[in-house]
Amino acid sequence: MWDVTQRTDRLMLLDTASLYFRAYFGVPDSVKAPDGTPVNAVRGLLEFITRLVHDHHPDSLVACMDADWRPQWRVDLIPSYKAHRVAQETGTGQDGSYAEEIPDTLSPQVPIIEDVLDAVGIARVGVGGYEADDVIGTFTGRATGPVDIVTGDRDLFQLVDDARGRRVLYPLKGVGTLQVTDEELLREKYGVDGSGYVDLALLRGDPSDGLPGVPGIGEKTAAKLLAQFGDLAGIMAAVDDPKSKLTPSQRKRLDESRPYIAVAPTVVRVAGDVPLPDVDTALPREARDPAALDKLAERWGLGGSLQRLLTTLER
Secondary structure (H helix, E strand, O other): OOOOOOOOOOEEEEEHHHHHHHHHHHOOOOOEOOOOOEOHHHHHHHHHHHHHHHHHOOOEEEEEOOOOOOOHHHHHHOOOOOHHHHHHHHOEOOOOOEOOOOOOOOOOHHHHHHHHHHHHOOEEEOOOOOOHHHHHHHHHHHOOOOEEEEOOOHHHHHHOEHHHOEEEEEEEEOOOEEEEEOHHHHHHHHOOOHHHHHHHHHHHOEHHHOEOOOOOOOHHHHHHHHHHHOOHHHHHHHHOOOOOOOOHHHHHHHHHOHHHHHHHHHHHOOOOOOOOOOOOOEOOOOOOOHHHHHHHHHHHOOHHHHHHHHHHHHO
């Protein structure tokens, strides 16, 4: 198990898929290896990591991976969870017909990314049955020092905790422009702190994750209800209180959504009990496997992107 009892340094956790997805769409697909294989996501991610290390000086760094991007235990609770992404991957439309097939040039780059990270010596952790969010949540919960979480997924705002030095670095444009998300920003933008973000997210719903939310209750209404009644439990107590100041339509919709509300917190909240492997999270100062890295650099034409990362790590 990963032991943090003696670690009080700054830990940086990467939502790796979120970042290489952004790199893939942010770097031209004309960036290719000598054999013509696109490596825009690989090189873009290396540039991202270089910038993050240079700007934020983490002592430890973990590239968190999706070993299971749609865990069955979440699907069992909410069957629609990421269901539309399954349809996209199988090429079927909502009516069951096959959609136009788009060449996938991202997936073949993921094993290259993994090989490069391993050769550099950057810790890479994915655990069967869990998403990267859950790995991040568990690392964060066990850390005894400050934590920077780098992700384009707002769901991880739930981990923000000023008292414990936990913040989310949310990319607005590449990773050159990051929104430093702390509790003050959350209260200003969403009306909740980190611990309240789960309630806001499940009430609001998220079509991109197949979370239906409560019909008729968007982000602003959810924030107002949480401000008025404190938390989800307080809102549901108000549903049962005929004297509460819920509107008739809000009361009706919340009451009808009880089955969803009963299970949604477990689905939306990141797991904090992932069995993490024993891994050295210290930021490497030199490549772990220089020979393997040289071969990867030559085969995939990683050039300056890799060299800039190695130079930054040496500082």
